[in-house]
Amino acid sequence: MRAQPKASHFIDGEYVEDAAGTVIESIYPATGEVIARLHAATPAIVERAIAAARRAQPEWAAMSPTARGRILKRAADIMRERNRELSELETLDTGKPIQETIVADPTSGADSLEFFGGVAAAALNGDYIPLGGDFAYTKRVPLGVCVGIGAWNYPQQIACWKGAPALVAGNAMVFKPSENTPLGALKIAEILIEAGLPKGLFNVIQGDRSTGPLLVNHKDVAKVSLTGSVPTGRKVYEAAAAGLRHVTMELGGKSPLIVFDDADLESAIGGAMLGNFYSTGQVCSNGTRVFVQKKIKEAFLARLKERTEAIVIGDPMDEATQLGPMVSKAQRDKVLSYTEKGKAEGARLVTGGGIPNHVSGEGTYIQPTVFADVTDEMTIAREEIFGPVMCVLDFDDEAEVVARANATEFGLSAGVFTADLTRAHRVVDRLEAGTLWINTYNLCPVEIPFGGSKQSGFGRENSVAALNHYTELKTVYVGMGPVEAPY
Numbered sequence: 001m002r003a004q005p006k007a008s009h010f011i012d013g014e015y016v017e018d019a020a021g022t023v024i025e026s027i028y029p030a031t032g033e034v035i036a037r038l039h040a041a042t043p044a045i046v047e048r049a050i051a052a053a054r055r056a057q058p059e060w061a062a063m064s065p066t067a068r069g070r071i072l073k074r075a076a077d078i079m080r081e082r083n084r085e086l087s088e089l090e091t092l093d094t095g096k097p098i099q100e101t102i103v104a105d106p107t108s109g110a111d112s113l114e115f116f117g118g119v120a121a122a123a124l125n126g127d128y129i130p131l132g133g134d135f136a137y138t139k140r141v142p143l144g145v146c147v148g149i150g151a152w153n154y155p156q157q158i159a160c161w162k163g164a165p166a167l168v169a170g171n172a173m174v175f176k177p178s179e180n181t182p183l184g185a186l187k188i189a190e191i192l193i194e195a196g197l198p199k200g201l202f203n204v205i206q207g208d209r210s211t212g213p214l215l216v217n218h219k220d221v222a223k224v225s226l227t228g229s230v231p232t233g234r235k236v237y238e239a240a241a242a243g244l245r246h247v248t249m250e251l252g253g254k255s256p257l258i259v260f261d262d263a264d265l266e267s268a269i270g271g272a273m274l275g276n277f278y279s280t281g282q283v284c285s286n287g288t289r290v291f292v293q294k295k296i297k298e299a300f301l302a303r304l305k306e307r308t309e310a311i312v313i314g315d316p317m318d319e320a321t322q323l324g325p326m327v328s329k330a331q332r333d334k335v336l337s338y339t340e341k342g343k344a345e346g347a348r349l350v351t352g353g354g355i356p357n358h359v360s361g362e363g364t365y366i367q368p369t370v371f372a373d374v375t376d377e378m379t380i381a382r383e384e385i386f387g388p389v390m391c392v393l394d395f396d397d398e399a400e401v402v403a404r405a406n407a408t409e410f411g412l413s414a415g416v417f418t419a420d421l422t423r424a425h426r427v428v429d430r431l432e433a434g435t436l437w438i439n440t441y442n443l444c445p446v447e448i449p450f451g452g453s454k455q456s457g458f459g460r461e462n463s464v465a466a467l468n469h470y471t472e473l474k475t476v477y478v479g480m481g482p483v484e485a486p487y
């Protein structure tokens, strides 16, 4: 098997196997080939990982932030040196085209390690609070053992987006990747050790929805950060609440992307395509409800159809390929069931809607799909599809579109394309979402906070804001005079 790691788990600085765990296979979605066969963590493996994290954490927390950051920055450098190898692994594990992984996946992970490594020295300070003669100060202290649970769309990025802030703040982490994409996180764990991270601080264990609860319910776990769907988020939040554990929830969405008739048409279409077809539509923040103002609707659709039909679908390892397969057959079937629902509920199919002929076979390919004349009540306009399916809705005026854009339980992201900057800022101010874009879409550099509101979750990843979610404040009041008691 061409991507078989040394063993399933990485605990306390080394690869560990326990063949008693149920088998997890990583399948290369382009061909159906099994590229690695691993085992889910048994309860004994979970215990071992959490015990290792617990043992290693206090000494790590006692180091200076600068010293911790130096190790993360070294790991970032190693990731960049091995970008090709890591990108190929990410492509094998996810099916995403190498054209994307080579610029977006390990690179974004390295950005996170570099950013948190760099800001640590300045961003973990406390405050001094003068109180007349007395004073107080605050310390920003780590939480302890943190659990990270990942989705399958950005395996290496997710491992780093959770691992980097957790580690630099002085925590230890046990990370469980998605059972669909188990490989990338193991490489990150290896690289961190090579960069000088003491053993036990970043552990990776494999498993599925039955393994997750063993971590979330564990008495020694202080925090859980999940990237996943809303239903999983509810379960994990509930389990974490029983132990009063901290949580960060990066969940799903059905984000609006609003195109006003004064927008630059090519840019708006490009933004809408990136926000629906990148990573074969498997992006949480995608702008899947594209609201186009009526005057430009037909021009928008005609050009969108032309550009969509020119997308190169094929072998993900070919540099020319722009759209790879979906991560799994189950996910493709789910997406196809939505395209059928779209047709049945009366949406106009502009392009796509099925499986492309020239790359069929075992590969889980799907056509990039555009529906027009979508109405707010249709299933495809309400539920997260998580595939390359764009819904185009039309609107007359600003107040109407803002109300309709907000009429969803989700609140991850939103976008506005317009030449009128006053309107752009007014509209984003009214949109209910955690991350918003004006005249672009889906850009998530590490410098800016990312996360959702409403049912899309809470807590933020990236930027200095993420450190607040991996630390808590300790307040110290210092009395400087005699204690005056009334008795």
Ligand SMILES: NC(=O)c1ccc[n+]([C@@H]2O[C@H](COP(=O)([O-])OP(=O)(O)OC[C@H]3O[C@@H](n4cnc5c(N)ncnc54)[C@H](O)[C@@H]3O)[C@@H](O)[C@H]2O)c1
Residues within 6 Å of the ligand: 149, 150, 151, 152, 153, 154, 176, 177, 178, 179, 207, 208, 209, 210, 211, 212, 213, 216, 227, 228, 229, 230, 232, 233, 235, 236, 249, 250, 251, 252, 253, 283, 284, 285, 384, 386, 412, 452
């Ligand atoms: N907001 C974000 O940053 C973001 C990023 C990527 C994906 N997503 C969302 O993730 C979803 C797709 O990913 P997915 O299908 O892997 O999601 P999922 O919810 O099925 O699984 C996510 C992870 O949770 C684990 N899990 C499942 N049930 C669990 C439980 N009861 N306790 C603990 N862990 C459990 C899974 O094994 C997996 O590792 C989409 O909804 C997408 O929008 C969100």
Ligand SMILES: C[N+](C)(C)CC=O
Residues within 6 Å of the ligand: 153, 154, 282, 283, 284, 285, 442, 444, 450
């Ligand atoms: C965070 N992001 C948008 C890169 C990937 C979410 O699925």
Ligand SMILES: [K+]
Residues within 6 Å of the ligand: 025, 026, 027, 028, 029, 092, 093, 094, 180, 181, 182
């Ligand atoms: K896979």
